[in-house]
Amino acid sequence: MFLWDHIAFGPIHSRRLGQSLGINISPTDVKVCSFDCVYCECGWTLRKEIDPSRFASADLVMQAIEKKLRECSEAKVPVDSITFSGNGESTLHPQFAEIIERLLVLRDRYYPDSVITCLSNATQLQKETVRAALLKIDNPMLKLDAGLPDLYQTINRPTIPITMEETVAGMREFHGNFIMQSLFLRGEVNGVKFDNTTEENLVAWLQILAELTPRHVELYSLDRETPAKQLVKIDGAGLEAIAERVRALGIEARVFV
Numbered sequence: 001m002f003l004w005d006h007i008a009f010g011p012i013h014s015r016r017l018g019q020s021l022g023i024n025i026s027p028t029d030v031k032v033c034s035f036d037c038v039y040c041e042c043g044w045t046l047r048k049e050i051d052p053s054r055f056a057s058a059d060l061v062m063q064a065i066e067k068k069l070r071e072c073s074e075a076k077v078p079v080d081s082i083t084f085s086g087n088g089e090s091t092l093h094p095q096f097a098e099i100i101e102r103l104l105v106l107r108d109r110y111y112p113d114s115v116i117t118c119l120s121n122a123t124q125l126q127k128e129t130v131r132a133a134l135l136k137i138d139n140p141m142l143k144l145d146a147g148l149p150d151l152y153q154t155i156n157r158p159t160i161p162i163t164m165e166e167t168v169a170g171m172r173e174f175h176g177n178f179i180m181q182s183l184f185l186r187g188e189v190n191g192v193k194f195d196n197t198t199e200e201n202l203v204a205w206l207q208i209l210a211e212l213t214p215r216h217v218e219l220y221s222l223d224r225e226t227p228a229k230q231l232v233k234i235d236g237a238g239l240e241a242i243a244e245r246v247r248a249l250g251i252e253a254r255v256f257v
């Protein structure tokens with residue numbers, strides 16, 4: 001499994017984001033996440049406790065980001081998106097809001113035409129500071145892989161006490177000003193079979209979308225090695241069929257296979 005060993009990396013070409021300069025504000029030696037998704041490319045969430053002292057300070061993070069932005073700018077390397085991803089859930093960083101504030105200043109100085117994107121599992125949206133910070137960036141990308149509460153627990157396996165309903169309630173506070181990201185798959189983990197392409201789940205998931213009206217929805221399927229081994233990738237035709245149902249709601253849908 002893969003861990004980023006830097007705070008700032010790339011830029012790498014992303015089908016979704018173009019030239020994407022990655023920002024990893026999770027620790028560089030261990031994944032720290034409030035989910036333990038069956039498909040996570042960083043592997044299982046081995047440490048379930050979230051220890052704030054394991055995160056690099058905001059000052060250290062900003063030094064690393066500014067160094068990278070300066071180097072890229074001097075070398076005239078194009079950057080379309082400055083993207084929070086990396087070894088876990090960025091919004092768990094205790095100084096997440098401060099980092100966003102300071103990054104907005106750096107973005108305007110070095111790459112004013114680029115966007116700031118944050119891939120988030122949406123488990124920290126009950127914190128007003130996190131929501132406010134995400135609403136200041138161009139692309140808050142919030143994950144929702146299930147429409148049924150049990151399936152949410154099976155696929156995403158939260159390591160903190162959180163329900164799908166609480167996650168959706170947090171998304172509601174964005175009043176549609178976010179991008180939904182959803183991964184579709186089927187498989188088995190610990191003897192439990194699951195499938196988020198069933199009619200029952202899709203109907204429930206589409207109902208949530210209709211209520212939340214995100215700016216657009218990104219649907220994707222398995223891409224890299226996964227910690228659970230009995231997973232089945234949904235093909236492009238399968239994702240397109242789901243995307244069509246999203247579009248029928250009047251919401252733009254983009255498919256990445």
Ligand code: SF4
Nearest residue numbers: 033035037040088121
């Ligand atoms: S939310 Fe992202 S980082 Fe966390 S376990 Fe899931 S895929 Fe991995």
